[in-house]
Amino acid sequence: MTKGSNLSLTALSENVGSAIISLGWSSPTGEGDADVSVLLLDAGGKVRSDADFYFYNNPVAADGSVQLLGKEPTGDGSEDRISFDLTAVPAEVERIVVAASRYEGARFGELDDLKVTLADAGGESLLQFVIEDAGEVSAIIFGELYRRADEWKFRAVGQGYESGLAGLATDFGVDVDDDEPDSETAAAPEVPVPVVPAAAAEPETGPAAMLEAVPAPRGPVDATEETAPKKRAARPRTAKKKVTPPRAPVKSLAENESWRQARLFPVSALKSDRDRETRATSVLLSVMAQVPRFGRRVTAPFGAPSGRMETFTEVSLPHGDTPRRPDGVIRVERAGKLWTALVETKTNGNPLRSDQVQAYMDIAARRGYEAVITLSNDVALEGSPLVDVKIDRRRKHQVALWHLSWAEVAHQAQMLIRHEGVGNAARTWLLQDLLHYLQHENSGCHGFQNMGAAWVPVRNGIGDETLCQGDPRALEVVESWERLIRQVCLRLGGELGQKVLPAQRTRRGTDPGARRARLADQLCLEGRLQAELRVEGAPGLLTLSADLRTAKLRTSVEIPAPEQGYPLTWAKRLVRRLAEAPADLHVETLVEGETGGPRGTLERLRPEPADLLPRDGSTRITGFRLSLFKGMGSGRGSAESGFIRSVDDAVQRFYSSVVVHLDAPVSGRAAATATAKERASV
Secondary structure (H helix, E strand, O other), rough: OOOEEEEHHHHOOOOOOEEEEEEEEEOOOOOOOEEEEEEEEOOOOOOHHHHHEEEEEEEEOOOOEEEEEEEEEOOOOOEEEEEEEEHHOOOOOOOEEEEEEOOOOEEEEEHHEEEEEEOOOOEEEEEEOOOOOOOOOEEEEEEEEEEEEEEEEEEEEEEEOHHHHHHHHHOOOOOOOOOOOHHHHOOOOOOOOOOOOOOOOOOOOOOHHOOOOOOOOOOOHHHHHOOOOOOOOOOOOOOOOOOOOOOOOOOOOOOOOOOOOOOOOOOOOOOOOHHHHHHHHHHHHHHHHHHHHHHHHHHHHOOOOOOEEEEEEEEOOOOOOOOOOOOEEEEEOOOOOEEEEEEEEEOOOOOHHHHHHHHHHHHHHHHHHOOEEEEOOOOOOOOOOOOOOOOOOOOOOEEEEEEEEHHHHHHHHHHHHHHHOOHHHHHHHHHHHHHHHOOOOOOOOOOEEEEEEEEHHHHHHOOOOOOOOOHHHHHHHHHHHHHHHHHHHHHHHHHOOEEHHHHHOOOHHHHHHHHHHHHHHHHHOOOOOEEEEEEOOOOEEEEEEEOOOOOEEEEEEEEOOOOOOOHHHHHHHHHOOOOOOOOEEEEEEOOOOOOOOEEHHHHHHHOOOOHHHOOOOOOOEEEEEEEEEEEEEOEEEOOOHHHHHHHHHHHHHHHHHHHHOOOOOOOOOOOOOOOOOOOOOO
């Protein structure tokens, strides 16, 4: 692209629900660097609030629309990647500005090879814009995404700012504060912790200076709260904070492998469900308060501000004749205001009780609290609440009801420990001990682990062909399958440090209940449960199919044929790339206008890749499908022989043994399909 030009993403690819934008540069010394930032703008060209400004102090949007993925070294420079889920961008956002900035007097004119590239969800590079006249500026807008008639376009901008990131942000309506700290922070020591709100012992210090939206006014507060001194609302600060990566683990001093390290959160004394609930709540809430970045990750999707967080357990609150004791309370202070949430916890697969949650909703409404958070092994689905509660719309103060799965908690801990860091060795150790506790078999915090009472009757009904369309048990199984897939995405994403999401082939806004009813009818007719996962960086969608008639799981991925070269060369390169893949991997050639082409196991094809070519040399090859088959667990639970465990194992094995070998394209550029708009990388 050239400066000022624009392109429609849908004209380049049909796979643009998600996109990756990469900003790259190099320097003669190999030490020059810059930092990326993103601004979401409304029709007036301004941010809706300071929360629409994403940079190193605020890297992730709560709705998943923006995520700064970090840097990757590239020769003499680096490349910063940003993930966009364009389907999740709020409707009132019309432009997304992508920029970068330098600090301490550094200028972009000192860097070489300034460029921005955009890739679709499959990883196929769609466009590139090279900036050749950066000049003596400390910030540059590389480009912008914008809406036109319900489609997204990209414009190559290349506009520089001499006033740096703060000046750029101010021009778009962000109220930044880079000069001096708030009065309440002046006496507090600066703590070098990245991207976190203030900890309980660090009120309004450096970590609390991260970019924040000022919280909305809350309901009535206690008298002691009203007498607290007023605090000026903190403005976003673009001052960069030092990142302290976790230290490499040291060699164990144990005499043998049977020795077990002492744990801050032991699980050996847990004898009952009540013990598990109490311990799990206390462990989680204490770590949230002591590891601010983790606490912020957990509460941000529920509307909590960034600030000083305190957590409590077994709090007694009046409710009629008998006081109620919620499992926990979370309070966040920001700018003299309090955000409060009651927490109700369940472990070991125990269901939430509607009467308990209803009582906490009523208490929260009377006391002016903002939310009630339920926490259990179950996974909430869109349009399918886990508990039924009545909300009195006549109340001026409304309370939000949110659900959190233990699998989501473990996912956030994994992401921070393994891929992002929390900037402090002690906090890293706390997170590691939390994750060890959650994953221990005795904690009861294993996430979704039961397909439900309908699983066995539906499986048997499909086997003997007695299951009829409209059977409500089929709908129950479809809902359990969707919960399982969401959990599989969380676990795989935590392992990879990448975004993994279920791919829905329905239009946005479609009624989820109607969609599940159609899938239930399909299950009755075909006897199969199917799902597609979108894995960032993968060559295509990862497809998972559970055939209840044959009791087999199939994991597969389709890769398009290269645009140039000869079919025999494609086949040889593909087989060569799969040198470390399992011998029982099935490879199928996809041909135009036919249901299927030649196929065989990798073991048979390795000596003769030409067997993948159709006998009719004129038949056009459109791609290849790679599949692994595995026996399906029969039990409804997550035991070793259970269905849930078999699905987890199948996805992990397929990704680690097959998909990882397909990250790079088989040949330079992937092919367009028959529609000329569909692209994906090999």
